[in-house]
Amino acid sequence: MKRIVLALLGLTLLLTLIDGKTIHAAEQWQGVDEAVVGKFAREHGREAKKALIDTGEGDLQLFAFLMAGVVGGFAAGYCWRSLLDGKKRKDAGR
Amino acid sequence: MNRTHNFICAALAALILLPTQAHAMHISEGILPLSWALVWFAASAPFLALGLRTLAARSADDLSSKPLTGMVAAVVFIISCMPVPVPTAGTCSHPCGTGLAAVVLGPSLGVVVAAVALLIQALFLSHGGLTTWGANLFAMGVVGSFSGFFTFRLLRSCGAGPVVAAFAAGLISDWATYATTSLILAAGIRGSSPFWPLAGKIALAFVPTQLPLGIMEGAITAGMVSLLRKKRPDLLARIALKGLEGRET
Numbered sequence: 624m625k626r627i628v629l630a631l632l633g634l635t636l637l638l639t640l641i642d643g644k645t646i647h648a649a650e651q652w653q654g655v656d657e658a659v660v661g662k663f664a665r666e667h668g669r670e671a672k673k674a675l676i677d678t679g680e681g682d683l684q685l686f687a688f689l690m691a692g693v694v695g696g697f698a699a700g701y702c703w704r705s706l707l708d709g710k711k712r713k714d715a716g717r
Numbered sequence: 718m719n720r721t722h723n724f725i726c727a728a729l730a731a732l733i734l735l736p737t738q739a740h741a742m743h744i745s746e747g748i749l750p751l752s753w754a755l756v757w758f759a760a761s762a763p764f765l766a767l768g769l770r771t772l773a774a775r776s777a778d779d780l781s782s783k784p785l786t787g788m789v790a791a792v793v794f795i796i797s798c799m800p801v802p803v804p805t806a807g808t809c810s811h812p813c814g815t816g817l818a819a820v821v822l823g824p825s826l827g828v829v830v831a832a833v834a835l836l837i838q839a840l841f842l843s844h845g846g847l848t849t850w851g852a853n854l855f856a857m858g859v860v861g862s863f864s865g866f867f868t869f870r871l872l873r874s875c876g877a878g879p880v881v882a883a884f885a886a887g888l889i890s891d892w893a894t895y896a897t898t899s900l901i902l903a904a905g906i907r908g909s910s911p912f913w914p915l916a917g918k919i920a921l922a923f924v925p926t927q928l929p930l931g932i933m934e935g936a937i938t939a940g941m942v943s944l945l946r947k948k949r950p951d952l953l954a955r956i957a958l959k960g961l962e963g964r965e966t
């Protein structure tokens with residue numbers, strides 16, 4: 624079973640990697656959000672709208688990820704003890 | 718075996734680092750009418766509340782629950798925005814990762830990690846949308862997690878090995894997610910068209926892409942469970958194998 628799973632995974636990845644280059648060159652491979660969801664929605668008079676917060680403009684996406692990293696980092700740092708060390712300290716106190 | 722692991726790691730790294738355009742299966746912003754968007758928010762809310770409550774209760778007993786949930790959320794985020802081209806269909810889609818999350822954390826926490834992943838994708842990557850967050854959460858989080866978890870438990874209780882059960886869990890959770898997306902989309906866009914024929918047409922359109930991707934998701938889930946079984950069996954014992962340890966194969 625293990626071998627079958629590994630072979631299946633390897634084959635899928637190989638196909639994906641080989642094909643990935645062609646896709647990028649041709650840019651003809653749509654996501655199913657466009658090829659299926661978008662297509663059926665358009666046929667029934669519904670169109671996807673622009674994202675409410677469009678981070679595709681300039682370096683906005685980079686800024687958004689930086690801010691998310693800053694907030695996440697500070698939150699993790701602030702809660703570090705309760706996340707990783709709290710249990711030990713509580714146990715040690717007993 | 719080390720060489721195989723190295724090959725898989727290198728292939729995965731190359732896949733993640735390839736500069737491909739982002740594609741998703743999520744329902745985009747504005748596709749669902751507001752009334753349907755609200756219905757799916759309402760349908761997902763109790764499951765999300767249950768998940769948050771479970772997380773609070775579990776982390777009161779075991780502080781490592783929160784970091785573990787965060788790690789699994791990061792895995793689900795990466796897996797569910799990884800575009801995979803499917804040569805047989807000529808389209809791209811992605812696995813969901815919620816089957817794996819449900820096996821490791823349980824179905825209610827699977828909903829929580831899907832909620833976080835979908836929210837970040839909607840905010841920063843324009844995958845899905847904020848108004849369609851409830852619908853996407855219901856398909857990927859609720860249906861994906863619960864179907865994956867129950868498939869795993871059912872097969873384990875029938876005597877299947879954990880790796881085989883994990884493969885089926887990943888496969889079923891992926892296919893169930895896309896079947897639900899078809900139903901949600903058909904209900905939202907149908908207008909005066911009959912519901913079931915439209916839902917069937919949408920589901921059939923997903924088949925060429927999701928059939929192989931579901932198998933791939935099954936393989937990923939089975940591989941992860943196999944690895945966890947060897948390296949961290951305690952993580953699986955918490956939820957996935959709870960009450961079934963005697964049947965471990």
